[in-house]
Structure formats: structure tokens, C-alpha cells
Amino acid sequence: MDGRAKSLRLCYHFLFELSTSLFRPAKRSMKMLAIRNIGQLILVPRGPIGGKAMGDVDRLERAAMLIDGETISWFGEESELVVPGDCETLDAGGNCVIPGLIDCHTHTVFAGSREREFVQRIEGRSYEEIARSGGGIRITVEAVRSATCEELVELALPRLRRMLENGVTTVELKSGYGLTVADEFKMLEAVKRLNTRQPIELVATYLAAHTVPREFDGRGDAYLDVVLDEKVLARVRDEGLAEFCDVFCETTAFDIEQSRRVLLACNEFGLTPKLHADQITQIGATVLAGEVGAISADHLETIDDAGISAMREAGCIAVLLPGCSYFLGVSQAPARKIIEANLPVAIATDYNPGSSMVESLPLVMNIAATQMRMTPCESLIGVTANAAAALNRQGRIGAMAVGMQADLAILDVPTIERMVYEPGRNCVRTVLKKGRVAF
Ligand code: NIG
Numbered sequence: 001m002d003g004r005a006k007s008l009r010l011c012y013h014f015l016f017e018l019s020t021s022l023f024r025p026a027k028r029s030m031k032m033l034a035i036r037n038i039g040q041l042i043l044v045p046r047g048p049i050g051g052k053a054m055g056d057v058d059r060l061e062r063a064a065m066l067i068d069g070e071t072i073s074w075f076g077e078e079s080e081l082v083v084p085g086d087c088e089t090l091d092a093g094g095n096c097v098i099p100g101l102i103d104c105h106t107h108t109v110f111a112g113s114r115e116r117e118f119v120q121r122i123e124g125r126s127y128e129e130i131a132r133s134g135g136g137i138r139i140t141v142e143a144v145r146s147a148t149c150e151e152l153v154e155l156a157l158p159r160l161r162r163m164l165e166n167g168v169t170t171v172e173l174k175s176g177y178g179l180t181v182a183d184e185f186k187m188l189e190a191v192k193r194l195n196t197r198q199p200i201e202l203v204a205t206y207l208a209a210h211t212v213p214r215e216f217d218g219r220g221d222a223y224l225d226v227v228l229d230e231k232v233l234a235r236v237r238d239e240g241l242a243e244f245c246d247v248f249c250e251t252t253a254f255d256i257e258q259s260r261r262v263l264l265a266c267n268e269f270g271l272t273p274k275l276h277a278d279q280i281t282q283i284g285a286t287v288l289a290g291e292v293g294a295i296s297a298d299h300l301e302t303i304d305d306a307g308i309s310a311m312r313e314a315g316c317i318a319v320l321l322p323g324c325s326y327f328l329g330v331s332q333a334p335a336r337k338i339i340e341a342n343l344p345v346a347i348a349t350d351y352n353p354g355s356s357m358v359e360s361l362p363l364v365m366n367i368a369a370t371q372m373r374m375t376p377c378e379s380l381i382g383v384t385a386n387a388a389a390a391l392n393r394q395g396r397i398g399a400m401a402v403g404m405q406a407d408l409a410i411l412d413v414p415t416i417e418r419m420v421y422e423p424g425r426n427c428v429r430t431v432l433k434k435g436r437v438a439f
């Protein structure tokens with residue numbers, strides 16, 4: 001990526017952070033909060049964290065913490081806690097406290113259901129076959145096109161509520177089920193509305209290049225002319241509708257040349273590149289991720305050595321989606337190999353109606369453990385520090401450090417291992433967003 005695009009990107013993120021900080025309530029209006037009786041405080045460092053360090057995180061036992069307004073202002077041994085006057089307290093019950101979880105890859109805004117395909121796959125058809133015969137993403141596109149923005153909002157609200165209850169405090173959401181300019185804007189507008197109606201911080205990604213819509217069958221480039229039009233991208237930028245851009249780089253969607261075009265065009269308008277890369281077929285998508293300086297390349301089930309090197313050189317985060325392979329019943333990404341190659345690994349749900357109807361990030365942590373051999377500590381780094389880095393927020397969230405935003409999950413179990421060990425039961429007792437109890 002050239003210098004101009006990089007500085008545009010930086011400038012865009014600066015303005016975005018500035019605009020969100022302007023809307024934060026004044027700190028003075030909030031009392032201090034002390035969290036006492038923490039059995040184990042996991043001291044997650046700031047991301048990105050690569051390789052061995054992912055599995056080696058300090059923990060503080062019998063700990064306490066002070067929160068000043070929206071920010072962590074102190075933590076340490078409970079015996080050293082000095083409670084300031086006029087301070088509220090919260091008892092953690094001797095349990096484990098972790099940073100709020102960050103789901104850095106989802107398609108949470110959608111309409112309709114694809115349970116028919118789910119059954120077809122059980123009967124032996126593949127995700128790819130279903131997509132080639134006109135099913136898959138295009139089915140959800142029809143449902144999203146028929147829905148109003150407000151209907152999309154109403155459908156997403158309970159999903160986000162359940163995510164919050166599972167300890168999630170930040171979620172990335174992609175467009176990509178509209179596939180006309182108006183319907184893509186409708187999806188991004190839905191994310192904007194959702195951001196004001198519930199406590200989770202939402203991060204929007206422009207994924208108009210999700211697949212070629214039916215009306216452009218065989219004319220992918222002509223479709224891209226429409227959704228990459230300068231006026232369209234300028235509006236995404238000017239209305240602050242998305243921070244990131246994404247493309248499904250795959251034989252059933254966009255090839256390498258088209259994907260490069262998408263990412264470079266969007267980057268000119270301040271959108272930071274991400275890719276759906278190396279999921280089903282190996283066509284060099286992760287090498288492209290390195291070439292364009294993508295902040296993350298996501299999926300990576302078929303990543304090769306060239307892709308690993310390219311990503312490492314570019315400082316690209318490897319976002320793995322264990323719930324997707326689990327849901328499709330196919331091979332997982334080679335997590336151990338990627339961690340051993342020293343890449344920072346994040347994990348996310350990829351929550352969507354086709355390939356991962358899995359909205360629980362704690363469940364995905366369990367799948368990462370049992371199917372990818374990632375330790376609970378590694379997967380915690382994957383859904384906190386490294387997920388924050390995949391969203392360019394590592395300076396504010398995803399770590400347990402003084403000065404970080406007080407997004408926290410208080411568990412009802414004493415260790416993070418216990419949480420990952422118990423899939424299917426919600427082990428989250430209390431969630432704090434910006435220092436306030438949100439659940
Ligand atoms: O990340 N791979 C492309 N996109 C989604 C699936 C979307 C869908 O099937 O609706 C994914 O798996």
C-alpha cells in the first residue's frame with residue numbers, strides 16, 4: 001500500500017476515534033467503581049500478540065480493580081486496595097475476570113433462514129455446490145432486499161443481546177447481503193442505528209464484494225463498477241458508514257485480480273482492507289492480503305507457506321473462524337502451524353445464516369480448543385487482544401491494563417480454563433461496558 005493510502009487510513013481512524021470520544025458521557029458524572037473478591041484476574045497484554053506469547057499470560061489471584069468513569073484506573077492484590085470515598089462496589093464472588101470479548105468477524109445483520117441448505121449439507125451436498133447452483137449467499141440476499149432497514153435492526157437486536165450475555169462487548173458486522181448500492185447502504189445504516197440502541201460497540205465493514213448478484217451473473221467486473229463507484233465510496237466515507245472493506249476472494253465469488261481492485265479502490269477512500277481468504281480453494285488470497293497491507297485475513301482453512309510468510313511480513317492478523325468449519329463439517333484452519341509461525345491469531349464466530357449459525361463466542365473458544373488444539377489462554381488472546389488489533393482498537397480495548405476502557409466480563413467460574421471446558425453453558429455472570437454494568 002502506498003504512503004498516501006496509509007496516511008489517509010490513519011487520518012480516517014483518528015477522526016473516527018475523535019467522533020466517538022466526543023459522544024462519550026462526561027467522566028465526572030460517573031462514580032468510581034471497585035470490583036472486589038476477584039479469584040483470578042487475567043492480565044491480557046495489548047495486542048497484537050504472536051506465537052508462544054499467546055499461551056503465556058500472567059494472572060493475578062485474590063485481586064481487586066478500580067474503574068474511574070469508563071477506564072480501568074488500578075488493579076492489584078485485594079489486600080492493597082484503597083477504596084476511595086463515594087465509590088460503588090461489585091463483588092466478583094471469587095471468580096475469574098477477563099476483558100470483554102471482541103467478535104471481530106460477523107455477518108449479524110441478515111434476514112431469513114437457510115436451514116434447508118443445512119439439511120442438504122447433512123445429506124451430502126457441499127457449501128460450494130449449493131452456492132454454484134444458485135443457493136447460498138444469494139438466498140439471504142433476497143431476504144435482505146425484501147426487508148426494511150428497521151426490520152433488519154429488529155432482527156439483529158436480540159442476537160446482539162445474546163452476544164452481550166455471553167460476555168461480548170464489541171462486534172464487527174459486515175454488509176454484503178444487499179448487493180445493490182441501496183441495499184448495501186441499508187445494511188450499513190442498520191448497523192449505525194443498532195450502535196445507538198444497545199450497549200455493544202459495533203464496527204462496520206463494507207462487504208459489497210461478497211458475491212456476484214444474480215442480475216450480474218458472469219459479469220463480476222460490471223458489478224464491481226457499480227459498488228466501487230467513487231460516489232458510492234465517498235458516501236461510505238463521508239457518512240462514517242464503515243471503517244473496513246472486505247472481499248470474498250474465492251472461485252465462487254471474486255478472483256485475485258478483482259479482489260485487489262476492490263481493496264485498493266476502497267482503501268483510497270479510507271477503508272482498511274480485510275479479506276475472506278483461503279477458505280475453500282487456495283488461489284493466493286493471503287499473499288494478496290500481505291501485498292495490500294490488509295489488517296487481517298480471515299478463514300485460512302487452506303493457507304499455505306507463501307500466505308503465512310506474506311501475512312507475517314505485512315503484520316497481518318490471522319482471524320480464524322472455528323465455528324464455520326464446525327458448522328460446515330469441514331477441516332479447520334491449521335491453527336497450530338499459524339501460531340508456530342509467530343502470526344497473531346484472533347478467533348471470531350463468523351456468525352451468519354449460511355456457514356456459521358453460531359453466535360456464541362465462548363462456544364467458538366471451545367471448538368478452537370477441541371478441534372484446533374488452541375489452549376483456553378490462546379483462544380482468550382484470540383478474542384481479546386488480537387481481535388482488538390484486527391479492528392485497529394488495541395490502544396483502547398482488548399487488554400487488562402490501566403488506561404484501557406473498562407469493558408469486562410465477570411465469569412461464574414474461577415478460571416478461563418473452566419469456561420472453555422464447559423461448552424453450551426453460559427459462564428458469564430456480569431458484563432461491564434465502558435465501566436457500567438450492561439448485563
Ligand atoms: O464467512 N465466506 C463467505 N461469507 C460467509 C458466508 C456467508 C453465507 O454463506 O451467507 C463466511 O463464511
Ligand code: FE
Nearest residue numbers: 105107276350
Ligand atoms: Fe465471513
